Amino acid sequence: AQTVTQSQPEMSVQEAETVTLSCTYDTSESDYYLFWYKQPPSRQMILVIRQEAYKQQNATENRFSVNFQKAAKSFSLKISDSQLGDAAMYFCAYRPGIQGAQKLVFGQGTRLTINP
């Protein structure tokens, strides 16, 4: 079974600085998708960024980028120029690439605090 591990329960960063959240996963499959979701205090899950395993290029969305290391099964999230609104729980998630397999497997989450 696939597992997702976030080894940092909590992280904090100074506003405008850069922070990296770690995520590792375990799978025997070669085709899959990886996601980072953000859950602010309002509790809604918001998609931050996604990565297809077959793509070597790291995904980027404005201030958010990932470092995808397929061989190491690592998928870290880098937030540049941190803003107060980035404060939230961040969840790394895995989904198989098999057609019809849609279940997401979530990591334990990392609570990110932004210090003004």
Place this chain on the structure above:
Amino acid sequence: GAVVSQHPSRVICKSGTSVKIECRSLDFQATTMFWYRQFPKKSLMLMATSNEGSKATYEQGVEKDKFLINHASLTLSTLTVTSAHPEDSSFYICSARAPGGGNQPQHFGDGTRLSIL
């Protein structure tokens, strides 16, 4: 972007009451929706996969007679917590995957906080 609406956002009721939570995909058809449960400061745990027009697929350890799922249309799935007890108090979240292929992400509702007294 794709929007999923979940209702109600909060429910407080007495023990023994049955509670229905609705999950709607507002601007796309979702043949599959998902129901998660989230305990305080914990991750999301998948409870079941809701399939339009067929029975839901429950994860191991989830009581299907306790958590009834109905997916009667391509835009609506409901989760009914039957005869709820205090241990059922939790945050319940639904999601739906937008159409368009395997790389489409799941879009989540705002969640329902269920408190059983």
